[in-house]
Amino acid sequence: QVQLVESGGGLVQPGGSLRLSCVASGRDFSINVMGWYRQAPGKQRELVALIGSGGSPNYADSVKGRFTISRDNAKNTVYLQMNSLRPEDTAVYYCRADAQRVGGKWAYTYWGQGTQVTVSS
Numbered sequence: 659q660v661q662l663v664e665s666g667g668g669l670v671q672p673g674g675s676l677r678l679s680c681v682a683s684g685r686d687f688s689i690n691v692m693g694w695y696r697q698a699p700g701k702q703r704e705l706v707a708l709i710g711s712g713g714s715p716n717y718a719d720s721v722k723g724r725f726t727i728s729r730d731n732a733k734n735t736v737y738l739q740m741n742s743l744r745p746e747d748t749a750v751y752y753c754r755a756d757a758q759r760v761g762g763k764w765a766y767t768y769w770g771q772g773t774q775v776t777v778s779s
Contacts, residue, residue: 667773680753
């Protein structure tokens, strides 16, 4: 019912920056929490950042001070500005959204397909 499409990944040198975007689409839905997770090869998927409907952000300790999450509710889009990138930031980054149908009772978690971020010299 809700589709999430990430974009903005790529190859960047250490210390560089990338900006990820995730657009949610669907019919008659309302999104509350949106966020970003990442998964490196051989590792568990981990939280990067979350942002509530009111714009309050939360970050993993590993990215605090370097990454900024933001959202544009009118566009159903969440962003992740990544600065001072490190090789350990290399992962597939996944967009997450908690959404419910207009008039619905329950919220459901949706995931995007992911976008690759590679930090390497």
